Amino acid sequence: MKKEKPKLTRSQLKKLKIKRRTQIWGVVVTLVLLLSLIAPYCLPHDPLATNAQAMRQAPSPEHPFGTDNLGRDVLSRLLAGARTSIFATIMLVIISFMIGTFIGVICGYYGGKLDDLVMRFTDILLSVPQLVLAIAVAGMLGGSLVNTMIAIGVTSWTSYARLARSHAMRIRQLPFINACRLTGSSDANIIMHHVVPNLIGPMLVNATMEIGSTMLSIAGLSFLGLGVAPPTPEWGSMVSESRSYLQLAPWAVFAPALAILITVMLFNYFGESVCDLANSKEA
Amino acid sequence: MANNMLEINNLTVTYGDFKIITEVSFAVKPGEIVCIAGESGCGKSTLIKAVLGIKQLGTFITEGSIILEGRDITHLGAEERRQILGTHIGYVPQNTRGSFNNIRSYEVQYQEAMRSHGLKFNRDEAIKIFNRLNFPDSDRLLWYQPWEMSGGMNQRMAIALAVLLGPKLMLCDEATSVLDVTSQKEVIEELSKLRKELGWSILFITHNLGVASHIADKLGVMYAGRMVEYGDIRKVLDDPIHPYTRKLLAAIPGKDRKLPVGLEGRPPLDGAEWTGCNFVPRCEYCTESCKTRPYRLEEIAEGHFASCSEGRTV
Amino acid sequence: MLKYALKRIIKLIPVLLAITLLVFTLMYLTPGDPALAKLTSQGGTVTPELLAEERHAMGLDRPFFVRYVDWVLNILKGDLGTSYSDDQPVASKLMKALSRTLALAAASTLFSVVIAIPIGVYTAIRKDSLFDNIVRILTFTGNAMPNFLIALLLMFLFCIKIKAFPVVATTNLKGMFLPTLALSIPMISKFARQTRADVMSQLSEEYVIGMHARGIKERTILFKNVLHNALGSIITIVSLQVRVLIGGSVVTEMIFRWPGIGNMMMTSITARDYPVVQGAVLILSTLQVLVNLVTDLSYYIIDKRISLE
Numbered sequence: 001m002k003k004e005k006p007k008l009t010r011s012q013l014k015k016l017k018i019k020r021r022t023q024i025w026g027v028v029v030t031l032v033l034l035l036s037l038i039a040p041y042c043l044p045h046d047p048l049a050t051n052a053q054a055m056r057q058a059p060s061p062e063h064p065f066g067t068d069n070l071g072r073d074v075l076s077r078l079l080a081g082a083r084t085s086i087f088a089t090i091m092l093v094i095i096s097f098m099i100g101t102f103i104g105v106i107c108g109y110y111g112g113k114l115d116d117l118v119m120r121f122t123d124i125l126l127s128v129p130q131l132v133l134a135i136a137v138a139g140m141l142g143g144s145l146v147n148t149m150i151a152i153g154v155t156s157w158t159s160y161a162r163l164a165r166s167h168a169m170r171i172r173q174l175p176f177i178n179a180c181r182l183t184g185s186s187d188a189n190i191i192m193h194h195v196v197p198n199l200i201g202p203m204l205v206n207a208t209m210e211i212g213s214t215m216l217s218i219a220g221l222s223f224l225g226l227g228v229a230p231p232t233p234e235w236g237s238m239v240s241e242s243r244s245y246l247q248l249a250p251w252a253v254f255a256p257a258l259a260i261l262i263t264v265m266l267f268n269y270f271g272e273s274v275c276d277l278a279n280s281k282e283a
Numbered sequence: 284m285a286n287n288m289l290e291i292n293n294l295t296v297t298y299g300d301f302k303i304i305t306e307v308s309f310a311v312k313p314g315e316i317v318c319i320a321g322e323s324g325c326g327k328s329t330l331i332k333a334v335l336g337i338k339q340l341g342t343f344i345t346e347g348s349i350i351l352e353g354r355d356i357t358h359l360g361a362e363e364r365r366q367i368l369g370t371h372i373g374y375v376p377q378n379t380r381g382s383f384n385n386i387r388s389y390e391v392q393y394q395e396a397m398r399s400h401g402l403k404f405n406r407d408e409a410i411k412i413f414n415r416l417n418f419p420d421s422d423r424l425l426w427y428q429p430w431e432m433s434g435g436m437n438q439r440m441a442i443a444l445a446v447l448l449g450p451k452l453m454l455c456d457e458a459t460s461v462l463d464v465t466s467q468k469e470v471i472e473e474l475s476k477l478r479k480e481l482g483w484s485i486l487f488i489t490h491n492l493g494v495a496s497h498i499a500d501k502l503g504v505m506y507a508g509r510m511v512e513y514g515d516i517r518k519v520l521d522d523p524i525h526p527y528t529r530k531l532l533a534a535i536p537g538k539d540r541k542l543p544v545g546l547e548g549r550p551p552l553d554g555a556e557w558t559g560c561n562f563v564p565r566c567e568y569c570t571e572s573c574k575t576r577p578y579r580l581e582e583i584a585e586g587h588f589a590s591c592s593e594g595r596t597v
Numbered sequence: 598m599l600k601y602a603l604k605r606i607i608k609l610i611p612v613l614l615a616i617t618l619l620v621f622t623l624m625y626l627t628p629g630d631p632a633l634a635k636l637t638s639q640g641g642t643v644t645p646e647l648l649a650e651e652r653h654a655m656g657l658d659r660p661f662f663v664r665y666v667d668w669v670l671n672i673l674k675g676d677l678g679t680s681y682s683d684d685q686p687v688a689s690k691l692m693k694a695l696s697r698t699l700a701l702a703a704a705s706t707l708f709s710v711v712i713a714i715p716i717g718v719y720t721a722i723r724k725d726s727l728f729d730n731i732v733r734i735l736t737f738t739g740n741a742m743p744n745f746l747i748a749l750l751l752m753f754l755f756c757i758k759i760k761a762f763p764v765v766a767t768t769n770l771k772g773m774f775l776p777t778l779a780l781s782i783p784m785i786s787k788f789a790r791q792t793r794a795d796v797m798s799q800l801s802e803e804y805v806i807g808m809h810a811r812g813i814k815e816r817t818i819l820f821k822n823v824l825h826n827a828l829g830s831i832i833t834i835v836s837l838q839v840r841v842l843i844g845g846s847v848v849t850e851m852i853f854r855w856p857g858i859g860n861m862m863m864t865s866i867t868a869r870d871y872p873v874v875q876g877a878v879l880i881l882s883t884l885q886v887l888v889n890l891v892t893d894l895s896y897y898i899i900d901k902r903i904s905l906e
Contacts, residue, residue, distance in 0.1 A: 131844020369812030382807025
């Protein structure tokens, strides 16, 4: 006998579609991450080797993305730079997520003067244009990948802190938290076992949605020459190095720039579908 | 036939994939108030949506017709429909802030409504109507925005605007259901008064039989997409015929402080699709033949229709 | 309204003070000796005696707080110090550049709003149409584009391939075109998406049905009501974008060599010309704060409920 398929309603079908889409983007993003990890070990050419005979060569089978001003293979530099560009982004998101969530939870849970002080501080950080502050910080600290991350991290933790704070304030007022207090649980215990688990979901959704814009910020600073010191390959600084030769070797400029665009788009698609998934579960 | 204000003939309405109303027929005479009662989901609100026929509401008429003052408006085009809405058909929704933009003043919204129909807005005229309806603070009302007012007051502002636009037929969708008793009384009294003075016909949807008995001339009872009983309000309330109507009346809370009987079970979601009687699962009088006998509204007594008279003790 | 505006303006004072403190601290903590930087940038040999003399002349040997108060008092007098590189007053140098940056920012914001809002409204009412789908792909891409990619692409197309514009922007209307366009593309993407989402959520509000039921013209519902109510969140996104715009203009100004404040800031960072960097950060932050103020006031005009909060 043929088993009858259960009839799904429209909303169930939609949920299923959203779930599928999230899974597909999840796989794509994982593949990109894996690729960026493996890539530095299987490069067609040495990304640092300059070659005076092969300067600014147009794309060819030998150099699929051409060569740059110093005769270096653009594809190899692109692959070698992937790890730096992508992992710097993800590390920065994770670190500012953790710091921001920690501060936000403490502020939201305890409230009071500390909360006031921190929130006023974030107000001020938020009223300074992010990239301008980052440029100033990076300019002062000097160009390096870590300094770039610090420069952006100075402001990026605030959005997580604000979000975590509002969640923590809401959760703090739920009846079961009071019940926990009455049974004598310590604050640390309540925070770790009740507050954090209840806000980590929406916080993570927010963090995935921030990956794309964080990557753009890092790329922007690298482009301004405040990122990785040359000759280490990194996408933003590759664009920066080659842009004076835009007319002679456009490939050396556009290959890394497009790599950034595509990666950011992938992460944005992923973030958006994760957000849709979370919303559809809530509904 | 043109002596009817509104005629609903054999109306079948779908929403998305679902059939919500099947073969409903009744008429509203000029100056008459007709109440339609029933549980949530019985299709009574859908009835009003079908009459309004706004495409955003998503209702679709598959069969039957709606006749307004002798004119068939079942499948009217968007622009023609727009012209009769407001000036021929008035509407008071359930959500008290639902019909106005919450953050713009009544003055501009009144103006927009009048101008859309080529009418001139005159502030003094509006204030005269406010006074006639005994609105408090009538000189300043137009300056307010809906969020600054109570639910009842918003509902009354919608009625006042209807007076300005001058429709002959009002559709009230649970218009008093979320109001407190004082506002409820004010709105009901206003509607009764305007019916007398302006000759309004009103189609009043409610689940509150108390309100219905106070205001209506006719009462229709709907169950799972079908009209199961229809007639003069006194006849239906005093001598209910359909088993469902009787149960519904028994469920009205009394003064004896007992919990009302309530109805066991729930109406079937796809009740409008059934061939036989769709009250069968909850009916204590049903017989085998009820499950197959096609639905038909019969005139049991003069001016009193019902689709079933099983178990009726006369 | 006036009372509300005054309250907002008074609230700005501590924020502005805090920003000055932040900027000053940042510069104070910067490694490297400004006196040394100044002497080196002026060339010549630097002896320890010369350095000490210079430090004293610049007031660097005084305690942090004295220097801060002195600096703030000078700002109030309109004095942002003198540039290390050419001994010009920083204030006048920056003001000239600021006007050019403002021209660019204003033009691109205006342009984006004018283009994006009609697109957003149209895609909301024609949801899932071909046009909506095309716009969705374009705006999604525009959102993910680094500033420099847009600017370089435009430069490559218009200056190198078509040769319609010179590579170095002239400070006239023609020269403004490409930088404005470059700054506008990400903004148009954001605004159009936001407008679409807001208009769509407004369209599902009950008052829209209520208005249709009253026979109000579609145009009136859409432009006088739906758009009016959606304007609040559209303004939010515009003001949030100004934050990004101010940053993005640094990159764009650099690529098109537009002599604005962002470009000046980058040159000064490379030259370690701290007073200029300090002044630029301060001016751009103040600009941001003023934009926030205007945003708050316009919320009030759209929705009076705000004043109750």
